[in-house]
Amino acid sequence: MFFHIVMERNMQLHPRHFGRNLRENIVSKLMKDVEGTCSGRHGFVVAITGIENIGKGLIRDGTGFVTFPVKYQCVVFRPFKGEILEAVVTMVNKMGFFAEAGPVQIFVSNHLIPDDMEFQSGDMPNYTTSDGSVKIQKDSEVRLKIIGTRVDATEIFCIGTIKDDFLGVINDPATA
Amino acid sequence: MAEKGGKGFSLPPKGGKSSIKSSPLKEASIKGKDDSSTKKKGRKVQFDSEAVNFSSKSGGKDSPTTFPKGKGDKGASGGKGSVSKVPQPLELRIEQELPKNAKCLMACEAAEILEGIQDRMTTLSKDPSIKIPVSFDKGLQYAKRGSHYTNTQSVRRSLETLTKYSVMDGEICVIANVCPDNVDEAFALIPSLKAKRSIVSDPLNDVLIDLAMVKK
Numbered sequence: 001m002f003f004h005i006v007m008e009r010n011m012q013l014h015p016r017h018f019g020r021n022l023r024e025n026i027v028s029k030l031m032k033d034v035e036g037t038c039s040g041r042h043g044f045v046v047a048i049t050g051i052e053n054i055g056k057g058l059i060r061d062g063t064g065f066v067t068f069p070v071k072y073q074c075v076v077f078r079p080f081k082g083e084i085l086e087a088v089v090t091m092v093n094k095m096g097f098f099a100e101a102g103p104v105q106i107f108v109s110n111h112l113i114p115d116d117m118e119f120q121s122g123d124m125p126n127y128t129t130s131d132g133s134v135k136i137q138k139d140s141e142v143r144l145k146i147i148g149t150r151v152d153a154t155e156i157f158c159i160g161t162i163k164d165d166f167l168g169v170i171n172d173p174a175t176a
Numbered sequence: 177m178a179e180k181g182g183k184g185f186s187l188p189p190k191g192g193k194s195s196i197k198s199s200p201l202k203e204a205s206i207k208g209k210d211d212s213s214t215k216k217k218g219r220k221v222q223f224d225s226e227a228v229n230f231s232s233k234s235g236g237k238d239s240p241t242t243f244p245k246g247k248g249d250k251g252a253s254g255g256k257g258s259v260s261k262v263p264q265p266l267e268l269r270i271e272q273e274l275p276k277n278a279k280c281l282m283a284c285e286a287a288e289i290l291e292g293i294q295d296r297m298t299t300l301s302k303d304p305s306i307k308i309p310v311s312f313d314k315g316l317q318y319a320k321r322g323s324h325y326t327n328t329q330s331v332r333r334s335l336e337t338l339t340k341y342s343v344m345d346g347e348i349c350v351i352a353n354v355c356p357d358n359v360d361e362a363f364a365l366i367p368s369l370k371a372k373r374s375i376v377s378d379p380l381n382d383v384l385i386d387l388a389m390v391k392k
Binding site for chain 1: 267269270273274278279282285289290293309310311314315321322349356361364365366367
C-alpha cells in the first residue's frame with residue numbers, strides 16, 4: 001500500500017554548495033540520497049513530494065561541512081501482512097512463482113497455490129487447472145494475500161498466497 | 177562392542193537404547209522402550225497443554241491447580257481448543273506498525289501524485305546527476321494498474337463515510353485497491369472487518385455500489 005508520510009533527515013552539505021542555490025542543492029541531494037531507498041519501517045521511498053522546512057545549519061567541528069535538518073513529505077510503498085495486492089507474475093517454476101507489485105517482489109510457493117492447479121513445464125512454464133480454464137504464467141495478473149515479509153537493505157521480499165477465497169488470476173494475458 | 181560403548185559415552189540416550197538392544201531380554205527391552213516413549217509423549221503433551229492452559233486461563237480458576245489429575249484433563253481439552261484457534265486469519269494491523277504521521281493512500285491517489293511528480297521529473301532529468309530511481313517507475317506503473325476508478329475524489333468521499341463505523345484508514349484503502357464486487361468478497365479479503373460485520377455490512381454495501389458506478 002502507498003503512504004504519504006513526513007520524514008526527517010539531517011543533510012550534510014559541503015560548503016561549495018552554499019550560496020544562492022543552497023535550497024535547491026539541499027533538495028536535489030535529498031532526492032538523490034533518499035529516493036529509491038528502502039527501510040523496514042517505511043518501505044520503499046518512491047518519491048519526495050514536498051519539503052516542509054529546512055532547519056538552521058550546524059557547522060561540524062573540524063570539517064566545514066554543515067548539517068541541515070530537513071523535513072520532507074514523500075510517498076512510500078510498503079507491503080503489510082494480510083494485505084491484498086494485485087501483482088504481475090514475473091517467473092514460474094516448479095517451486096511456485098514470483099510476482100511483482102510495484103517495487104516489491106513476492107514469492108508464492110506451490111503449497112500456497114490451490115491444489116487443483118498443476119505445474120506444467122515447457123518454454124512457457126505455468127500452473128493450470130485440470131480443465132485448463134485457469135492458467136498462471138509470466139505476465140499474468142494475480143490477486144494475492146501477503147502472509148510474510150522480509151526486509152533487506154535495498155529490497156523487500158514477501159511471501160504470498162492465492163489459496164483462499166477471491167484470490168488468484170484476475171487477468172490472463174493469453175486470453176486478453 | 178567397543179564402538180557401541182564409545183557411542184554410549186558421547187550420546188547418553190542412544191547409548192542407553194543400544195545397551196538395551198544388546199541385552200538378551202528383548203521383550204522386556206521393547207516394553208521398556210514403549211513405556212519410555214509413551215511416557216515421553218505423554219509428558220510432552222502435558223507440558224504443551226499446561227503452557228497453553230496457563231496462558232489462556234491466567235486470570236481464571238485457581239481450583240484446578242490444586243488437583244493435578246483434574247488439571248491434566250482440563251489442560252488437554254484446553255489445549256485442543258487453543259490448537260484449533262492457532263491458525264487465525266491474518267489481519268491487517270497497519271495502524272500499529274506505521275508511524276503516526278503516515279496517511280494511507282489509495283492506489284488511484286498515489287497514481288495522481290506520482291504522475292504529477294513524473295512531469296517534474298522529466299524537467300529535472302535534464303540534470304544528468306539526478307536519476308529517476310527504478311522504484312519510482314515501478315511504483316508508478318503499479319499505482320496506475322491499481323487505479324480502477326475514473327474519479328478519485330468521489331471514491332475517497334464515499335469510502336470516508338465508513339470511518340463513522342470505525343473502519344480503519346488502512347482497511348478503507350485496501351477496499352479501494354481491491355475493488356470488491358460485493359460485501360462477501362470484502363469480508364473474505366479483509367478479515368479484520370468481520371468483527372464489525374453487523375454494523376458495517378449495510379453501509380459497506382452502499383459504498384460498494386457507489387464504487388461500481390465510478391469504476392473504469
